[in-house]
Amino acid sequence: MAEAIDLNAQREERGRVDWEELDDAQLVERYLEGSERAFHQLTERYHDRLLNFIYRTVGDRDRSEDLVQETFVRVYRHLHRFDPDKKFSTWIYTIASNLAKNELRNRSRNPLVLFQAIKKNWDDDHRPLQWEDESYSPDDLYKKRFLRETVEEAVEELPEHHRVVFVLREMEGKTYEEISEITGVTLGTVKSRLNRARNKFAEIIAPMLE
Amino acid sequence: MNCEEFHERYSEYRDERTAADGLREFERHLEECEACARYHRVICRGVEVFRDLPSPSPSPDFYDRLKHRIYHLEDGIPGAGSWPTGSAAVLAVAAAGLLALAWVPFVSQVPVEVQLQPVSVERPDAAVERSAERETPSLFQSGPFLTPSRSGDRSWRSDGDRQGSSLLWRDEGSSSMGVSTLGSGSAGLSRGLR
Numbered sequence: 001m002a003e004a005i006d007l008n009a010q011r012e013e014r015g016r017v018d019w020e021e022l023d024d025a026q027l028v029e030r031y032l033e034g035s036e037r038a039f040h041q042l043t044e045r046y047h048d049r050l051l052n053f054i055y056r057t058v059g060d061r062d063r064s065e066d067l068v069q070e071t072f073v074r075v076y077r078h079l080h081r082f083d084p085d086k087k088f089s090t091w092i093y094t095i096a097s098n099l100a101k102n103e104l105r106n107r108s109r110n111p112l113v114l115f116q117a118i119k120k121n122w123d124d125d126h127r128p129l130q131w132e133d134e135s136y137s138p139d140d141l142y143k144k145r146f147l148r149e150t151v152e153e154a155v156e157e158l159p160e161h162h163r164v165v166f167v168l169r170e171m172e173g174k175t176y177e178e179i180s181e182i183t184g185v186t187l188g189t190v191k192s193r194l195n196r197a198r199n200k201f202a203e204i205i206a207p208m209l210e
Numbered sequence: 211m212n213c214e215e216f217h218e219r220y221s222e223y224r225d226e227r228t229a230a231d232g233l234r235e236f237e238r239h240l241e242e243c244e245a246c247a248r249y250h251r252v253i254c255r256g257v258e259v260f261r262d263l264p265s266p267s268p269s270p271d272f273y274d275r276l277k278h279r280i281y282h283l284e285d286g287i288p289g290a291g292s293w294p295t296g297s298a299a300v301l302a303v304a305a306a307g308l309l310a311l312a313w314v315p316f317v318s319q320v321p322v323e324v325q326l327q328p329v330s331v332e333r334p335d336a337a338v339e340r341s342a343e344r345e346t347p348s349l350f351q352s353g354p355f356l357t358p359s360r361s362g363d364r365s366w367r368s369d370g371d372r373q374g375s376s377l378l379w380r381d382e383g384s385s386s387m388g389v390s391t392l393g394s395g396s397a398g399l400s401r402g403l404r
Contacts (some may be wrong), residue, residue, distance in 0.1 A: 069272070069275060073283065191222075
């Protein structure tokens with residue numbers, strides 16, 4: 001790894017650093033050495049993923065973006081405390097997950113904010129234009145769209161602690177160990193929550209897939 | 211493997227967390243049980259749709275706002291700029307109080323400058339002076355004439371040559387002379403010496 005960093009330093013000196021080639025650990029090291037560009041690269045690498053993860057957990061698009069910003073601010077402030085032996089992605093997801101959980105906890109105290117109402121509004125405003133696909137009949141297109149909505153609603157209906165685990169596994173592709181670290185629960189709990197989440201998910205969408 | 215066991219351990223199979231033997235058991239059950247096979251298909255298809263859902267994109271000013279927040283981060287660090295508003299107010303009041311206390315002794319001991327009008331006194335004739343000496347009441351007994359030893363010096367020396375009915379003092383630094391009666395003069399002198 002040291003050799004790789006030396007190599008990258010030499011390339012950076014020549015002004016030809018390919019920041020996208022550096023892995024997270026190398027970027028963290030560069031940032032701690034004073035490279036702001038390294039931090040920018042980390043934000044570019046994670047902002048879409050984090051936004052999607054938080055959005056799927058919280059449901060409010062604008063609020064999700066605020067929380068992603070807050071995640072990066074916390075990373076910026078505390079990166080010097082990050083243990084380089086750990087995985088950076090797990091660490092940043094832990095921060096994002098905690099912020100999302102706090103958001104849901106705060107929201108549960110304020111019943112006026114409804115998950116689905118917020119999310120539906122965003123979907124209506126931001127749904128990309130869909131060109132007619134001639135390979136599908138109107139009935140198929142309707143079914144497809146309805147299935148998508150049902151799947152989204154099925155995930156939203158999951159209890160919060162099941163939803164986080166489900167999204168981390170199925171959307172983000174995290175391992176059980178990573179999910180355990182991110183959520184702060186045991187491997188057994190991760191497995192159990194994931195199983196329950198899948199059962200509930202299947203129960204909701206099964207009628208759509210007859 | 212029965213259906214109950216299949217559902218309990220399904221995540222092991224889906225996430226490939228089972229040994230080869232276990233994997234074969236699951237596959238055998240899926241071939242035999244249409245209900246569990248359907249459950250597996252529903253999960254696979256549902257997750258596929260879930261992964262294809264449109265992802266939200268960051269707003270165009272996302273990076274600008276983030277940069278702005280990070281740029282101003284140091285403002286919030288104690289010692290590097292502003293402190294939280296409440297603390298700043300308390301500290302400001304405390305500092306003002308301490309400053310005021312520190313100034314109290316100086317404020318209360320500001321010397322009072324006594325400005326006395328200079329008075330020209332003509333020296334009496336020698337005969338009159340001697341007569342006056344005999345007739346002068348005890349209250350007006352002559353005393354030592356005080357004058358500064360040098361310019362600006364506040365230590366005073368006695369000048370035996372100069373005698374008079376009044377306490378005469380002179381500040382050589384300012385070339386003005388003042389005279390005062392003994393009563394008020396002593397008070398004025400003591401104040402002026404400070």
